[in-house]
Amino acid sequence: MTTKVLRSLQVVKKSGSLQCVVCGSRRYSTSTNAESFSTNTSSNTSSTSTNSTNTSSTSTYSRKDAELFDIVVAGGGMAGFAMACSLGQSKVLSSLRVLVLEGGPHTDASLEALSAAPHDNRVCAIAPPSVRLLDKLGVWHDICGVRTGPVKRMQVWDSESDAMIAFGDGHRALAHIVENRVTVAALRARVPSSIEVRYGARVQSFDLPPPATDGLPLLTLRDGGHIRARLLVRGASVVRGASVVRGASVEHLEVWTVCRGGNTAARGTDSLPWWQHCSSRYGQSAVVATLQLEREENESNITAWQKFLPNGPLAILPLRHGLSSLVWTTAPGHAQALLAMDARSFADAINSALWSNERAHSAPWLESLQRRGTQLARDVGHLFSSATAAQVSSRLLPPPVVGVVEDSRASFPLALNHAVHYTANRVVLVGDAAHRVHPLAGQGANLGFGDVAALTTALETSLLLGETLGSASCLYEYERIRQRENLVMLAAIDALQKLYSSTAPPLVLLRALGLAAVDAIAPIKEKIEAYVQR
Amino acid sequence: MICKKIMNSCSDLISLHRCCLKSLLCHQSTPAWWHVMPQNYCTVREINIKTETYQNTRHKQQSSFNDEEVRKFGALSDHWWARDGPYKPLHSLNRLRVPLVRDGLISTGATVSKDGRQPLEGVTILDVGCGGGILSEPLARLGASVTGLDASHKSIEAAQQHSSLDADLQGRLQYKCCDLDTFSQRLDQQYDAVVASEVLEHVDSIEAFIESCNACLKPSGSLFLTTINRTPLSFLGAIVAAEYLLRIVPVGTHTWDKFVPIEALKKLLEERGLQTRLQHGMLYAPVLDRWCWVADTSVNYALHAVNIADTSVNYALHAVNYAPESPMSPESPTSSLS
Ligand SMILES: Cc1cc2nc3c(=O)[nH]c(=O)nc-3n(C[C@H](O)[C@H](O)[C@H](O)COP(=O)(O)OP(=O)(O)OC[C@H]3O[C@@H](n4cnc5c(N)ncnc54)[C@H](O)[C@@H]3O)c2cc1C
Ligand SMILES: C[S@@+](CC[C@H](N)C(=O)[O-])C[C@H]1O[C@@H](n2cnc3c(N)ncnc32)[C@H](O)[C@@H]1O
Numbered sequence: 001m002t003t004k005v006l007r008s009l010q011v012v013k014k015s016g017s018l019q020c021v022v023c024g025s026r027r028y029s030t031s032t033n034a035e036s037f038s039t040n041t042s043s044n045t046s047s048t049s050t051n052s053t054n055t056s057s058t059s060t061y062s063r064k065d066a067e068l069f070d071i072v073v074a075g076g077g078m079a080g081f082a083m084a085c086s087l088g089q090s091k092v093l094s095s096l097r098v099l100v101l102e103g104g105p106h107t108d109a110s111l112e113a114l115s116a117a118p119h120d121n122r123v124c125a126i127a128p129p130s131v132r133l134l135d136k137l138g139v140w141h142d143i144c145g146v147r148t149g150p151v152k153r154m155q156v157w158d159s160e161s162d163a164m165i166a167f168g169d170g171h172r173a174l175a176h177i178v179e180n181r182v183t184v185a186a187l188r189a190r191v192p193s194s195i196e197v198r199y200g201a202r203v204q205s206f207d208l209p210p211p212a213t214d215g216l217p218l219l220t221l222r223d224g225g226h227i228r229a230r231l232l233v234r235g236a237s238v239v240r241g242a243s244v245v246r247g248a249s250v251e252h253l254e255v256w257t258v259c260r261g262g263n264t265a266a267r268g269t270d271s272l273p274w275w276q277h278c279s280s281r282y283g284q285s286a287v288v289a290t291l292q293l294e295r296e297e298n299e300s301n302i303t304a305w306q307k308f309l310p311n312g313p314l315a316i317l318p319l320r321h322g323l324s325s326l327v328w329t330t331a332p333g334h335a336q337a338l339l340a341m342d343a344r345s346f347a348d349a350i351n352s353a354l355w356s357n358e359r360a361h362s363a364p365w366l367e368s369l370q371r372r373g374t375q376l377a378r379d380v381g382h383l384f385s386s387a388t389a390a391q392v393s394s395r396l397l398p399p400p401v402v403g404v405v406e407d408s409r410a411s412f413p414l415a416l417n418h419a420v421h422y423t424a425n426r427v428v429l430v431g432d433a434a435h436r437v438h439p440l441a442g443q444g445a446n447l448g449f450g451d452v453a454a455l456t457t458a459l460e461t462s463l464l465l466g467e468t469l470g471s472a473s474c475l476y477e478y479e480r481i482r483q484r485e486n487l488v489m490l491a492a493i494d495a496l497q498k499l500y501s502s503t504a505p506p507l508v509l510l511r512a513l514g515l516a517a518v519d520a521i522a523p524i525k526e527k528i529e530a531y532v533q534r
Numbered sequence: 535m536i537c538k539k540i541m542n543s544c545s546d547l548i549s550l551h552r553c554c555l556k557s558l559l560c561h562q563s564t565p566a567w568w569h570v571m572p573q574n575y576c577t578v579r580e581i582n583i584k585t586e587t588y589q590n591t592r593h594k595q596q597s598s599f600n601d602e603e604v605r606k607f608g609a610l611s612d613h614w615w616a617r618d619g620p621y622k623p624l625h626s627l628n629r630l631r632v633p634l635v636r637d638g639l640i641s642t643g644a645t646v647s648k649d650g651r652q653p654l655e656g657v658t659i660l661d662v663g664c665g666g667g668i669l670s671e672p673l674a675r676l677g678a679s680v681t682g683l684d685a686s687h688k689s690i691e692a693a694q695q696h697s698s699l700d701a702d703l704q705g706r707l708q709y710k711c712c713d714l715d716t717f718s719q720r721l722d723q724q725y726d727a728v729v730a731s732e733v734l735e736h737v738d739s740i741e742a743f744i745e746s747c748n749a750c751l752k753p754s755g756s757l758f759l760t761t762i763n764r765t766p767l768s769f770l771g772a773i774v775a776a777e778y779l780l781r782i783v784p785v786g787t788h789t790w791d792k793f794v795p796i797e798a799l800k801k802l803l804e805e806r807g808l809q810t811r812l813q814h815g816m817l818y819a820p821v822l823d824r825w826c827w828v829a830d831t832s833v834n835y836a837l838h839a840v841n842i843a844d845t846s847v848n849y850a851l852h853a854v855n856y857a858p859e860s861p862m863s864p865e866s867p868t869s870s871l872s
Pocket of ligand 1: 124
């Protein structure tokens, strides 16, 4: 094993000054746990460069035994398979030789089998723009054939004040709750047969050509195989690139951290301004579960509920009548406790969190200020519409949770990650590999689908301009378009997260009035709805 | 420090281009702005003289080939493919001219299939004055079989060297080192399209050049030209700004009196049975390194003309002129195809 790994340690000398040290995969080889990758870069580089001097010095990029593909998609998650589908179905791109590498095992669950199986606990709210993309790929119809939980109403409120906001008229779907595995399976089924998909093909390391050179990325798989790609599309955030190009940094491509509690390693980014930070930790975990709700006759389950608690938001997303999915963001310790509880107390914990009126600060002056502010917002709202007071949303209470589906509880650490650059020479990031956001706005997968649509368009445009595949200008164009979009969303989600994680009265007042204003003033609310629907 | 630099470049500008300035001031065809200066009361007739004198002076030499101009490019042949080098604007110009040629050929029906990655499959193109092949390569990648022609040995070598790096180009792209006049006299095939991008402003006799281009063209073949207009604005934009102030291209790249007035060019084309189908202005934003289509043709412009064998046919396409929503909008090259 070690010798094989050592053989893959190579030094590439390019034009004198540009020396590229390709670190081998040894230090990463036995680990499957993402956290343990977070070692220090500088020691990492120096130790491997000493290693590499004793090993062979043939050029990595001239490896002849490696298979060559036009595009290799590393990571077959939602973003990866959407990319494959989109490439395979594009008139311009379908003649390219594409390979998908998925590290996980092959799951031959057919769509029929999935529709008979119980609901999975990993779900995403799929927003209208993503529905449009999936529809274009012919996948949306298949997903609907399995099952989706349409969200036709949404209520968001705050544990620290009476403020609340509601969206949706109860007829049009604001989003659809879909199990991740259904989305992946449906996408997989629509990947044209011209595209090869390999399961159990874990990428161990990849070597990137230095900027502005003609080399091709070389992937090393866990089974020792090598693959070269004219363009590498990375849709897997946990692939740790083992390449460090000295003098011209590609480290920024690595989304280094998976944060859990205090375990951050945002190396070399301390001096960067906040928007360039590769990552920040929330010190929060998300607990997911499938919940049984009290069934109310002739009342369908179409409302998504989200309550901001001091530790993080608690969301209940409709799956079908009497069944919803829980995403509860909270402190890691509390998350552990929630997982350890028996089903009965778990349901009670959710109910009391949803129904309780307990507040961290409840001063009479605060409440009267809030009341007056809210009234003022409603008065202003009337100026814009002839609405009567009755049209201002009235607060509803979610149906009580009566139980939790067995074995459906799990928890995930949360982080904000954003790659400073989405592209380097012949490599491009899509989906969570480029950005990870807090689930409070249900946008993670949606941003990934946006990436897929934008990258497809950029590649098509570029090929029809006669450029080479993965030309720098094409990738740069993609990065420009997506960062403009994603950064706004990232910043907004992060700001919301920060605003709501405090119980300080001024902040509580601010957000209460903010919510009241948005809820009462129709033009603002319509703008927001339109932005989400866009 | 900065002051000194500016002073230096100013004196550079004056000394280097003293002859140019002189020729500008004493030129027979005084530029239009000269006439509107207060000391000079011009008439419309005087401005019109410009195009006539232009034709008269050019008539004397009958070769399109200018040795000095060609040597200028040969000397810089190592830089053709440096993305940030002196030819940077030519690289970014591909975003406009590749769609111009591609969609132009699709619209004249020269192509067989327009779906897929290679819409120009089966089309033969002659790229006159191809230089390092900045435009020839993308056209070949779109499926066309391209012959790149340049009078400079060094440029052709650079072009061949670069094209050998891309396996996709093999068998689709060949280069020939020859000047256009000689090439057109020993022609072994005619082409569906002739492209001469940014070449016209470097040749001696525009007429001889156009004639030779026409000789290489099949009946109802397409001629695509991009060049620089001869207007006061083009002096300021293409010489003062681009060469001296912003230093986008090397000093001496262009000579103003070689620039080609669009109306004269169109007339010249018409006389030879080449009907102008489309004309576009092009504008360069140096900081962004981006080109965009504009209606105004007073600095850079592009023309698509079609060879009509039978000139008596009253061509309906005559009316087609600048159309802002033309299919060759660089933003949506795909939309026009799908
Ligand atoms: C609790 C929670 C709730 C969420 N709710 C929402 C929501 O409501 N709406 C929404 O839009 N988003 C939501 N998200 C975010 C969403 O789940 C992610 O954004 C989405 O799953 C990202 O998909 P992806 O394909 O980019 O990455 P992933 O799903 O991480 O896919 C990566 C794939 O790559 C594979 N892989 C990894 N390493 C390797 C390797 N070395 N070699 C080969 N293959 C490899 C993995 O097996 C995996 O299949 C939520 C996330 C969480 C944690
Ligand atoms: C500005 S360059 C244009 C390069 C290329 N068309 C492009 O846009 O990338 C002009 C080129 O035209 C060539 N040239 C000028 N007159 C020519 C002639 N009569 N025959 C062939 N080539 C000529 C020069 O050698 C030079 O390389």
